[in-house]
Amino acid sequence: MTMKRLLFALPLLLFAVLAGYFWLALESGRDPHELPSAMIDKPAPDFSLAGVDGTAGLDRKELGGGVTIVNFFASWCIPCRLEHPLLMDLGKRLGVPVYGIAWQDKAGDATQFLKQLGDPYRSVGLDESGRVGINFGVYGVPETYVVDKEGRIRLRHVGPLTAEDVAKELVPLVRELGQS
Amino acid sequence: MIVELGHFALVLAFVIQLAQASLPLWGASKRNLGMMEMGRGAAIASFLLVALAFAALVNAYVTSDFSVANVFQNSHTDKPLLYKITGVWGNHEGSMVLWVSILTLFGAAVAWFGGNLPPELRARVLAVQGMIGSGFLLFILFTSNPFLREIPVPANGQGLNPVLQDPGLAFHPPFLYLGYVGFSVSFSFAVAALIEGRVDAAWARWVRPWTLAAWCALTIGIAMGSWWAYYTLGWGGWWFWDPVENASLMPWLAGTALIHSAIVVEKRDTLKSWTVLLAIITFSLSLVGTFLVRSGVLTSVHAFAVDPLRGTFILLLLLVAVGGSLTLYAVRAPSLRGGGLFAPVSREGALVLNNLLLSCACATVFLGTLYPLFLDAVGGPKVSVGYPFFNRTFAPLMVPLLVAVACGPLLGWKRGDLLGAMQRLWVALAAAIAVVLVGLYVARGGPVLSVLGFGLAAWVACGALVEWAERTRLFRAGAGESLRRALRLPRSAYGMTLAHLGLAVTVAGFAGSAFEQERIQEMRPGDVVAMAGYDLQFRGVEEVQGANFSADEGNFVLSRGPRTIAVLHPERRFFPLQQQTTAKTAIHTNFLADYYLAIGDPDGKGGWAVRAYWKPLVPWIWIGAVIMAFGGVLSLSDRRWRVGAAEPARARPLAAPAE
Amino acid sequence: MTRILAAALVFLALAGVARAVEPDEMLANPALEARARAIGKELRCLVCQNESIDDSNATLAHDLRVILRERLVAGDTDQQAIQYIVDRYGQFVLLKPPVEPATYALWFGPACLLLLAGVGTVLYLRRHRPGPAEAPLPLDPGEARRVAELLGEGEG
Numbered sequence: 001m002t003m004k005r006l007l008f009a010l011p012l013l014l015f016a017v018l019a020g021y022f023w024l025a026l027e028s029g030r031d032p033h034e035l036p037s038a039m040i041d042k043p044a045p046d047f048s049l050a051g052v053d054g055t056a057g058l059d060r061k062e063l064g065g066g067v068t069i070v071n072f073f074a075s076w077c078i079p080c081r082l083e084h085p086l087l088m089d090l091g092k093r094l095g096v097p098v099y100g101i102a103w104q105d106k107a108g109d110a111t112q113f114l115k116q117l118g119d120p121y122r123s124v125g126l127d128e129s130g131r132v133g134i135n136f137g138v139y140g141v142p143e144t145y146v147v148d149k150e151g152r153i154r155l156r157h158v159g160p161l162t163a164e165d166v167a168k169e170l171v172p173l174v175r176e177l178g179q180s
Numbered sequence: 181m182i183v184e185l186g187h188f189a190l191v192l193a194f195v196i197q198l199a200q201a202s203l204p205l206w207g208a209s210k211r212n213l214g215m216m217e218m219g220r221g222a223a224i225a226s227f228l229l230v231a232l233a234f235a236a237l238v239n240a241y242v243t244s245d246f247s248v249a250n251v252f253q254n255s256h257t258d259k260p261l262l263y264k265i266t267g268v269w270g271n272h273e274g275s276m277v278l279w280v281s282i283l284t285l286f287g288a289a290v291a292w293f294g295g296n297l298p299p300e301l302r303a304r305v306l307a308v309q310g311m312i313g314s315g316f317l318l319f320i321l322f323t324s325n326p327f328l329r330e331i332p333v334p335a336n337g338q339g340l341n342p343v344l345q346d347p348g349l350a351f352h353p354p355f356l357y358l359g360y361v362g363f364s365v366s367f368s369f370a371v372a373a374l375i376e377g378r379v380d381a382a383w384a385r386w387v388r389p390w391t392l393a394a395w396c397a398l399t400i401g402i403a404m405g406s407w408w409a410y411y412t413l414g415w416g417g418w419w420f421w422d423p424v425e426n427a428s429l430m431p432w433l434a435g436t437a438l439i440h441s442a443i444v445v446e447k448r449d450t451l452k453s454w455t456v457l458l459a460i461i462t463f464s465l466s467l468v469g470t471f472l473v474r475s476g477v478l479t480s481v482h483a484f485a486v487d488p489l490r491g492t493f494i495l496l497l498l499l500v501a502v503g504g505s506l507t508l509y510a511v512r513a514p515s516l517r518g519g520g521l522f523a524p525v526s527r528e529g530a531l532v533l534n535n536l537l538l539s540c541a542c543a544t545v546f547l548g549t550l551y552p553l554f555l556d557a558v559g560g561p562k563v564s565v566g567y568p569f570f571n572r573t574f575a576p577l578m579v580p581l582l583v584a585v586a587c588g589p590l591l592g593w594k595r596g597d598l599l600g601a602m603q604r605l606w607v608a609l610a611a612a613i614a615v616v617l618v619g620l621y622v623a624r625g626g627p628v629l630s631v632l633g634f635g636l637a638a639w640v641a642c643g644a645l646v647e648w649a650e651r652t653r654l655f656r657a658g659a660g661e662s663l664r665r666a667l668r669l670p671r672s673a674y675g676m677t678l679a680h681l682g683l684a685v686t687v688a689g690f691a692g693s694a695f696e697q698e699r700i701q702e703m704r705p706g707d708v709v710a711m712a713g714y715d716l717q718f719r720g721v722e723e724v725q726g727a728n729f730s731a732d733e734g735n736f737v738l739s740r741g742p743r744t745i746a747v748l749h750p751e752r753r754f755f756p757l758q759q760q761t762t763a764k765t766a767i768h769t770n771f772l773a774d775y776y777l778a779i780g781d782p783d784g785k786g787g788w789a790v791r792a793y794w795k796p797l798v799p800w801i802w803i804g805a806v807i808m809a810f811g812g813v814l815s816l817s818d819r820r821w822r823v824g825a826a827e828p829a830r831a832r833p834l835a836a837p838a839e
Numbered sequence: 840m841t842r843i844l845a846a847a848l849v850f851l852a853l854a855g856v857a858r859a860v861e862p863d864e865m866l867a868n869p870a871l872e873a874r875a876r877a878i879g880k881e882l883r884c885l886v887c888q889n890e891s892i893d894d895s896n897a898t899l900a901h902d903l904r905v906i907l908r909e910r911l912v913a914g915d916t917d918q919q920a921i922q923y924i925v926d927r928y929g930q931f932v933l934l935k936p937p938v939e940p941a942t943y944a945l946w947f948g949p950a951c952l953l954l955l956a957g958v959g960t961v962l963y964l965r966r967h968r969p970g971p972a973e974a975p976l977p978l979d980p981g982e983a984r985r986v987a988e989l990l991g992e993g994e995g
Binding site: 414420529532539543548560561562567569780781790 | 863929960
């Protein structure tokens, strides 16, 4: 194989590499809209939110001391309705408290939402301005966070939870965090 | 019934394309004229069938036949007729039918107008077209069938994204596809030439008109897309280095290199293997673009609804088409014997430089667009590559290219006199320096670097005019002599001059956009805002009803001193079905600058958010593109390509590939 | 499939609610506002995914613009304000990819390509230039035979 021949084969070789990358990208099934969280392993941000229904609200102090789940939702969010049934017994399934934060929502609307679909949360905080969400790195709803005993964020799930997500992602992680 | 007919037509077209892909190829190798000629019949027949299928789909949209799933998903009875029709290609399945329609259109055009081609070449070209067509028709039939039914039949459709209901956007895909898909002919010519083992001046002359036609269409398509974004999005941005935009820019860059490279093959019988490679790469980039947009591997505001199965299928098509042609290239290209030698400083040398810079620019855009994907695939961090990267890497490549655009045409073939050329260009240099000096004065404290853009634009424009003056011996011979020469110049010469002038105009537009001024504020009825010598008075807002939207329409008066220039009505439209709000901007243009107005949300206290911009020279971006395309069309109409006869005796057959 | 549809719905829900830079967001201090605009142009709107927060209509973009201005008013430098947002959203929020080992290929790639291609071109041009004495191309055997024949006939 002369140098000349190799040179002519170069475009083909480069294309083969490119096709390989495309294949990897397709196979990974990764949704390019999904962004990894920048808050992983960082402590959950400080916050103190009022409740939606005259209830107590949610404070950062309630996270930590044990593994917790924080679910960001909103009454205007359609995919949130998709995952809501799953949330209803998520706490029982995982054996950990599930907290909710109504993101960029109004108290009345959030209350309506929970009345309609059920309230799976131990307590709910109202983040009307969305600022707490921003501190978590939220860029849309629904998003679900797993917070460990020390109050550090260990997982972010973007989009509505499916049974598969719960089984594959949440259950193992919560079990692992609970044991350590 | 019509829908079933359309569906059947697609299936039949697929079968015929399969025949077109195989029989003429076999016929060419066996020198069987009958077999070869079947390619022509097949090409025309498959085009008619696909056109029929397309018509059937359009009919389904126009009659709002919601039993067709595609119509249900993308249309609505309330949509105006124009947008019902253009909605046909506003979705994945419909746009694929448009894609294949244009592919078979080009195939039929080669069959119909390619009478001057030698039969073997024509047969092989049509065969390759047939291969591509078969692949894509199979793709449509298996993964993207627009004729699937929706049972039970819904009462009404899910409408179309209101953002897409716009004349500019509605017509931009057909032009884009004419471009992207048009380059398939250059690709087919290249592959046919590799199969045959011969690339010569005659080949270059035959391939040129098809490449030019595709290039013109793509230039218009990209310009339309950019212009649409400009007047729709509400702040006057016109290029975002979005992956899909880049997917159209890359074939354009490669296609421009191809047009110029083919000239060298035609005139000097050299640069053959490189030109063939460019032809393959240009269409391959179109295919890669198709993959990126429809597979979901990249994020983009434009991406169609994604489906991994489709992505896999297109990747397979890519592997066969691009992998196959590049393999053929690796095997056959080494034996393409080059002809003319030339000095580095010569017209050929300048065109080689042109190719070098355009190819590097194309590769840069490619790198920037796909880097996030590459990094992600190997498990690296997730990065985003936006305009800062492209501005820093793409723009510097264009500067030497623009300098060369003026010099190149003045150099002679084989051996050029650079000093002589530079001397003749003194006018252009003087003009450029003058423009830069004026610009620096005007821009003091502002975007100084953009002044360089103005200088380059002046350089290119004057350079094009100097070249024309050389050819017509302007100021050298008498006026009569010059006029005579001017009238006798071939159209392709004017095409080149116009295209380069258009480029200068566009570059000036780019540079001008850096000087824009803006006024963003709350305005109450009666308020006046001053900017760039204009006064804008806000009169008020009234509610209007459109076909499928309600809008707040602003009433503004634009004046200059005491004179009223225009009354502007920007709107804020609300589409109840989609629950979406879009802006309709009001633009007043005097072709030298745009006064751009958009209205935002009310503040609840009687005031409205108003965004006003004064954008100098920005219309030139698109005017320049139109001039460039017109130059291309002018070149196309040059009678020489039509007369380009096949002279088999002259074309020397290649020695058999060594080793 | 549902995931994708759902994600699309989320983004659809967010689009078109606010506008690109609104008058009521703008700071009174023109110097600070200019900084905010400049930084805003460098930050990606994560929801639209190819617009800057300065340009985007999305609610998230609006929120980030407001936060950016708050940080600037609070006295952050440009770098600190940007870091505040990067801490929460990651490097992806930067439109200009950072220059770090993972992106060296990206940033230095074009220059390297140009260099390589340039060298290749120079070599090609060297090989294809006409010789100094402009010696004619050598004939291949068939042609040489023909010339001999012609010359032979001429003499005969």
